[in-house]
Amino acid sequence: ITFDIESPTELPQIKGSFFAGSTEVQALIVKFVKDYFTVYDSDNRQGLLDAYHEQAMFSMSACYNGAIEFRQPSLKMYTEENRNLIQLNKKDLSQKNKLLKYGRIPIISKLCTLPQTTHDTNSFIVDVSHVSSSLLSFTVCGMFKEAEKRDHRSFIRWFTRSFLTVPYGQGMVITNDMLTIINASTEQAQKSFKHPAPTPNSSPVQEVSP
């Protein structure tokens, strides 16, 4: 016999992307995310200028994965831009201000200096948290890898990016963009960047052993 105030131990089922609002809103966000990351992964991020509001704000933070016990890839290429308020000196407001980019040109300049990337769009999860006629708020989570450089290897990492957008013309522009970069877990790294499996073939698979 037990008591009825035992706390639950099971977690609710983890679900895929959540879209609030109409199918039009969903289509708008899906297109926006696709377009945004296509340009972001290209060799010219200046093409994102029109995606931002004149008074937009952007900042990024990078952090080691707290659920991994073993040694992790370095995040040193993000140190200078890291606006993680837990790691910054609590009293140093000027540093906190400096790391918040305000306006389209400072934002684009900053985006252009961040490492070249390839995102795995198959891994993307989009959660829409706020929909109204005047604003949309949503978060994109997923995997990306940095381009190989002479001075560092290409690592697979997890990112989460929270966008706040307002309607503009037929689409929308970003007023707030918050990016956080975290090292991927081993399982995440293994299952990302998998191309679709080839169509099954009737001929027996030839295995070559060394």
Added chain:
Amino acid sequence: MTTFPEGVATKVDIAVQAGEEFYNLYYETFDKKRHLLAKLYMDTAKLVWNGNPADGKEAILKFFENLPSSEHKIDSLDCHPLIDQVSGGQMTIMVKTYGTVEFSKNKKRSFQQTFMLTSQNNKWMIVSDCMRFQE
């Protein structure tokens, strides 16, 4: 050095200060006195928890009641103010956190969470809350 127009600079400072106070308060309340979270959510607040939506304070609190006991540790925090065009002049901020959480009898997971908070009668209230495990 980024120079903000004067009104923006003040808002940025307010956002940072509020975010730094909020994250400690929020996760401590979540882990130790979860029922008191009712005081932090607006009646019309929205939650998306790993793709599960809950609409309104009552539904959100009910959802939290069914979660196992928890222990959060926050490793990263960032905050922005909203511009007037979006907030309609009402002081509103975004707070983004990253950290780990252990729900009773479940493995330790890392997660991100994004909040929108607005000031009502001189108190910060949660407008929306979006949480996602890293997996």
